[in-house]
Amino acid sequence: MVPQFALGLLTSAAAWNGYKIPLFSALLLVTLNAKRVYLWTKQTNVRRRGSNQHNYHGIPVGELAEWLMKKRAFKRDESIKQWALSQGKYVKIAEELEKHGVLERGDNHARVLRDISMEQLVRQLREDFPLVYSEERKVWAERNGAFERWALDHDAAERKTDERIARKERKVERLDQKINERSSMADVLALCQ
Secondary structure (H helix, E strand, O other): OOHHHHHHHHHHHHHOOOOHHHHHHHHHHHHHOHHHHHHHHHHHHHHHHOOOOOEEOOEEHHHHHHHHHHHOEOOHHHHHHHHOOOHHHHHHHHHHHHHOOOEEEOHHHOEEEOOOOHHHHHHHHHOOOOEEEEOOOOEEEEOOOHHHHHHHHHHHHHHHHHHHHHHHHHHHHHHHHHHHHHHHHHHHHHHHO
């Protein structure tokens, strides 16, 4: 077979009928392999980002947890310098960590790390905050766990009881003031007679 003849035959077959045969073949190939192409692009994207698939706002979870445990705080200047964050990204991360109880406000209104173990911190960052912190009990517990439901119910009952006691104490104070006012008025009236 002569190469010029074979190439000429292929190009004339491809150009026949306005390139409809190659377009149809390409469309059929893309349609049948769409899932493979999607998974391949997703895999190469993960490979390009790095080997750690557990990231928290683009920061590897293990490294962030280790750094937070070492520093015990999430200060603005240190964090921006260490992780090359923008001001907006720092604020977003800090507010989210504070909202979920990982950080709390310390001296001079600084964001400091709450008492938490390394395993719990990594789990919080990797699994989208499955734990909640109970202020009254000073423990981390499952958000949907039986203990946490019991603790939250118990804490709510204690708060209601404390509020009821505070209301009654305020009522007693007001009654004492009224009694003192009436007794002072009675003393004044007794002196006037």
